[in-house]
Amino acid sequence: MAAMDRRIRVLIAKPGLDGHDRGAKVVARALRDAGMEVIYTGLRQTPEMIVSAAIQEDVDAIGLSILSGAHMHYFREVKRLLEEQGASDILLFGGGIIPDEDVPKLKALGVAAVFGPGTSTQEVVDFLRRRVPERWRAQEGV
Amino acid sequence: MRKKHDWLRETYQKSLEKMPERPVAHRTLSDIAPEPLYTPEDIGVLDPEYGEKRGFPGEYPYTRGVYGSMYRSKLWTMRMFAGFGTAEQTNARFKKLLQAGQTGLSVAFDLPTLMGYDSDHPLAKGEVGKCGVAVSSLADMEILFDGINLEEVTTSMTINSPANAIWAMYLAVAKKRGYDWKRLGGTIQNDILKEFIAQKEYIFPPEPSVKLVIDTFEWGPKNVPKWNFISVSGYHIREAGSTAVQELAWTLADGFEYVEAALKRGLDIDEFAPRISFFFDVHNDFFEEIAKFRAARRIWAKEMRHRYGAKNPQSWALRTHAQTAGASLTAQQPLNNIARVAIQALAAVLGGTNSLHTDAYDEALALPTEESATIALRTQQIIAYETGVTHTIDPLAGSYYVEWLTDEMERQAMAIIGEIRRMGGVVRAIEEGYFLRELAEASYRYQQEVERKERIIVGVNAFTDEIPLKVPIQLVDPEVERVQAERLAQVRRERDSRRVAEALEGLHRAAKEGQNTMPHFVECALAYCTLGEMMDVLREVYGTYQEPAYV
Numbered sequence: 194m195a196a197m198d199r200r201i202r203v204l205i206a207k208p209g210l211d212g213h214d215r216g217a218k219v220v221a222r223a224l225r226d227a228g229m230e231v232i233y234t235g236l237r238q239t240p241e242m243i244v245s246a247a248i249q250e251d252v253d254a255i256g257l258s259i260l261s262g263a264h265m266h267y268f269r270e271v272k273r274l275l276e277e278q279g280a281s282d283i284l285l286f287g288g289g290i291i292p293d294e295d296v297p298k299l300k301a302l303g304v305a306a307v308f309g310p311g312t313s314t315q316e317v318v319d320f321l322r323r324r325v326p327e328r329w330r331a332q333e334g335v
Numbered sequence: 336m337r338k339k340h341d342w343l344r345e346t347y348q349k350s351l352e353k354m355p356e357r358p359v360a361h362r363t364l365s366d367i368a369p370e371p372l373y374t375p376e377d378i379g380v381l382d383p384e385y386g387e388k389r390g391f392p393g394e395y396p397y398t399r400g401v402y403g404s405m406y407r408s409k410l411w412t413m414r415m416f417a418g419f420g421t422a423e424q425t426n427a428r429f430k431k432l433l434q435a436g437q438t439g440l441s442v443a444f445d446l447p448t449l450m451g452y453d454s455d456h457p458l459a460k461g462e463v464g465k466c467g468v469a470v471s472s473l474a475d476m477e478i479l480f481d482g483i484n485l486e487e488v489t490t491s492m493t494i495n496s497p498a499n500a501i502w503a504m505y506l507a508v509a510k511k512r513g514y515d516w517k518r519l520g521g522t523i524q525n526d527i528l529k530e531f532i533a534q535k536e537y538i539f540p541p542e543p544s545v546k547l548v549i550d551t552f553e554w555g556p557k558n559v560p561k562w563n564f565i566s567v568s569g570y571h572i573r574e575a576g577s578t579a580v581q582e583l584a585w586t587l588a589d590g591f592e593y594v595e596a597a598l599k600r601g602l603d604i605d606e607f608a609p610r611i612s613f614f615f616d617v618h619n620d621f622f623e624e625i626a627k628f629r630a631a632r633r634i635w636a637k638e639m640r641h642r643y644g645a646k647n648p649q650s651w652a653l654r655t656h657a658q659t660a661g662a663s664l665t666a667q668q669p670l671n672n673i674a675r676v677a678i679q680a681l682a683a684v685l686g687g688t689n690s691l692h693t694d695a696y697d698e699a700l701a702l703p704t705e706e707s708a709t710i711a712l713r714t715q716q717i718i719a720y721e722t723g724v725t726h727t728i729d730p731l732a733g734s735y736y737v738e739w740l741t742d743e744m745e746r747q748a749m750a751i752i753g754e755i756r757r758m759g760g761v762v763r764a765i766e767e768g769y770f771l772r773e774l775a776e777a778s779y780r781y782q783q784e785v786e787r788k789e790r791i792i793v794g795v796n797a798f799t800d801e802i803p804l805k806v807p808i809q810l811v812d813p814e815v816e817r818v819q820a821e822r823l824a825q826v827r828r829e830r831d832s833r834r835v836a837e838a839l840e841g842l843h844r845a846a847k848e849g850q851n852t853m854p855h856f857v858e859c860a861l862a863y864c865t866l867g868e869m870m871d872v873l874r875e876v877y878g879t880y881q882e883p884a885y886v
Binding site: 209210211212213214215218219222223235236239260261262263265266267290292293294309310311313314315 | 452458465536662779811881
């Protein structure tokens with residue numbers, strides 16, 4: 194299948210105990226409206242559940258929504274598990290209440306993008322449309 | 336028609352006997368002295384619906400305020416929501432806020448506590464002390480209120496699913512320190528229905544969850560008579576993306592659902608209803624927010640009196656806490672949030688709130704710093720002492736727009752309440768996914784309006800800056816998790832394990848047999864059972880709840 198015809202598959206996840214899911218749901222819906230296939234995990238997912246769902250659903254990207262301040266912990270865990278499962282090519286991105294100071298640390302972990310409050314959903318759409326086909330080309334060895 | 340001088344002579348005077356006017360100049364800067372109240376009489380107009388729709392402060396239908404003399408006598412309670420890290424750290428913040436002139440405490444708990452897990456539970460990892468204080472046993476609660484006089488300060492606690500356990504811990508602290516429960520004032524949020532609708536910090540399925548709430552309705556008035564055992568909360572509904580009308584309607588519908596559950600248990604409405612309190616959000620649409628408070632009071636009064644047959648006027652009066660809208664704050668140009676908070680706080684005051692939390696400008700970035708929290712408190716003090724809006728009660732009454740909007744919001748909210756009643760009530764509507772669908776629609780619509788620039792957010796989709804402004808933020812000490820785990824280990828080591836086992840067994844039996852759980856929670860708290868242990872007992876009896884993953 195040519196890269197351009199493929200539909201982008203994204204997992205949107207709420208890790209941890211926090212139930213504030215407005216952002217996750219708005220983003221999930223915007224991605225779907227932009228023609229992507231979106232799987233929303235629902236609330237209170239552990240990193241293990243998220244990574245296993247991502248692999249089972251064969252997604253191109255995982256988006257984590259975290260407002261509780263526990264972002265460093267969850268991103269680190271998800272990234273570690275992706276590597277352990279040989280799935281580190283799945284794009285990891287996220288958003289929520291994440292201080293600027295932590296963004297470089299997250300990038301250093303391998304988080305592809307961090308979207309703070311006030312981000313337009315179009316920015317997330319653009320990011321995935323730009324980055325996911327790069328992943329496909331890499332898979333096809335182009 | 337009732338005349339203003341009658342109200343002044345009766346209700347206002349009676350109110351002053353309980354609470355005299357504050358010893359400040361109730362005069363404008365030009366030295367004009369406003370009267371406590373203005374009505375159509377004062378400007379020579381006729382309003383045939385005046386008494387029935389608007390009435391007088393401190394009188395049915397309470398549109399103009401629940402107390403006779405309102406802010407002329409007593410300002411709203413300035414109650415800042417605070418909590419982070421360990422009990423020691425939060426205790427220090429409480430003392431600073433009290434020193435800065437705050438008049439009530441409000442505790443933010445961390446997510447493990449909200450979900451009924453101890454700080455050393457595997458699922459608590461990474462979350463301990465992050466967005467609130469960690470409280471896993473009476474030992475934490477004792478430190479949290481160390482050196483604070485519980486009979487002088489009222490305390491509000493934002494806790495829902497484990498509300499009975501946390502309240503029991505607070506009462507246990509009071510008991511151990513020799514305070515009289517009859518003199519304690521405060522509030523537990525304890526509104527589980529809005530958790531299923533919006534914030535999602537539920538543990539058990541809706542029915543047993545409501546049962547636990549009604550246990551507090553039954554036990555509270557007899558044992559801690561001045562305590563508000565519920566704060567029916569629209570705040571989280573609004574923050575999750577509802578409109579103001581939906582917030583109004585769903586919150587009141589939740590309130591009615593609790594009333595019906597309590598009546599079903601055979602409780603006397605006039606015994607429990609006076610201790611039901613409310614909590615609303617205040618967003619940017621200034622007049623809509625003011626109208627929302629006025630409509631809320633009127634709807635509650637009418638329904639409580641006529642539909643539910645309450646006879647005690649205190650059962651009709653809707654008392655409310657308000658908080659400025661966290662969701663309205665922007666991470667971009669964060670100092671602008673000070674202006675947003677001021678405008679929202681002013682709306683809450685003009686709406687006649689009884690208690691107020693103002694958000695700190697940095698809350699779209701992190702928990703407030705001490706400085707940002709102080710600015711937020713000062714904002715309330717400026718409104719209270721410098722603007723003159725407290726000279727006269729309900730100063731916007733009679734504004735064509737405000738009165739029309741109040742009527743319109745009442746009409747629309749009642750239509751939604753009717754729809755929920757036709758569905759069979761709030762619990763049924765939750766089970767059918769009604770609220771999830773409605774919220775998803777409303778929040779997505781709002782986001783699209785912002786992205787299409789039909790709604791302008793300064794600093795976000797207009798008037799943006801090239802170089803972002805940096806503000807200092809509060810970081811939570813990562814040591815908290817270790818400190819908490821050590822304290823828990825010590826508690827488990829030092830307590831009387833037989834007493835613990837017996838207390839948990841008592842709770843288990845009460846839950847299983849459908850008895851009131853509150854006396855057992857108190858016994859568990861006094862025995863230093865941990866929060867996780869108490870909630871595990873109930874998880875075993877009631878099971879847990881998982882909502883459908885609907886987008």
